[in-house]
Amino acid sequence: MANAQFLRSLNIAIRLSTLGSSAFNSAACIAYFEANPDYIDTFSASLFEARIHYALAGLDDQLFLGADGAVDEGNSKPVDLIEDIQERVDSDKDGEIPGTDNEKATIVCGYLATQE
Secondary structure, eight states, X not given: OXXXXXXXXHHHHHTTTTTTSXXXXXXXXXXXXXXXXXXXXXXXXXXXXXXXXXXXXXXXXTTSOOTTSSOOSOOOHHHHHHHHHHHHHOTTOSSOOOSXXXXXXXXXXXXXXXXX
């Protein structure tokens, strides 16, 4: 389930934003996500859900304490990427990007622009 949620968020970020092509355009990305604000909410919620499922599987103890009751480095590689993305788009890591549709789109597209 964690992998499914993680791949769902990547699908939104890559395929739907045109990041997967050489024609990434920040203005077009923002316009797209403003017209489809549910995708931004789904993107951030999917990252949050993925982290919960990785944590429940014992692969992300930064979200929940590990089985030994401590936070350690026993995390999966996708969790590291999710953590990096969340730092940029959802700093409180609650599954919701704050702001108006335009502000949310600008945040997500600003992150994607740095990944070209």
